[in-house]
Amino acid sequence: MTKLASCLWVTCPIIIGAGPSGLATAACLKKKDIPSLILERADCIASLWKLKTYDRLHLHLPKQFCELPFMSFPANFPTYPTKNQFFDYLESYKNHFGLEPVFNKTVVSAEFDHRYGVWRVVTLGPEQEQIEYVSQWLVVATGENADEVMPFIEGMCDFGGPILHSSFYRNGRSYQGKDVLVVGCGNSGMEVALDLANFNARTSLVVRVEISDN
Structure with missing residues (x-):
């Protein structure tokens, strides 16, 4: 059973997703002294990279094309970093910019309230507690491969x-x-x-x- 919702007014942009795009967006905002609220459904950053990738995975492009804004890869990283090296880089990126995602918050709806000119973002927590976040700004950074697609094949x-x-x-x-x-x-x-x-x-x-x- 879902618990009754609480409603929080957020005076900064809401970012959905703590993957590379969400972290990069938050860092770019912070460079302009704009805080943000990052909501992440998993219990870690870059959950796709940490939890859903095979052991031998490396970046498929040279590292200089994959670095996030304002922070390069360590010089000792190979041209094609491993998935663990990339995750370590993202963790360092988060710490360098002082980003603090709110984990275990699954966004179940995000609707624009035309009457008040705000976004209403509803999340569910691990105990099915429901929170509604209200903000004027919303950035969706959930990625294109966040969920697996399993097609039906005859047989x-x-x-x-x-x-x-x-x-x-x-x-x-x-x-x-x-x-x-x-x-x-x-x-x-x-x-x-x-x-x-x-x-x-x-x-x-x-x-x-x-x-x-x-």
């Missing part, structure tokens, strides 16, 4: 083996000597397939090809 219900989304994959150690089908050839699909092959899994890769009439 899935009859398949006897495990079906795993890449956000739950860590490494191929437990797949050694097994037949594994990877669906998709994006960055994650290609790297997961390579990782499985390195762990001696019998790996196949399915690619959707768009055929043009031209």
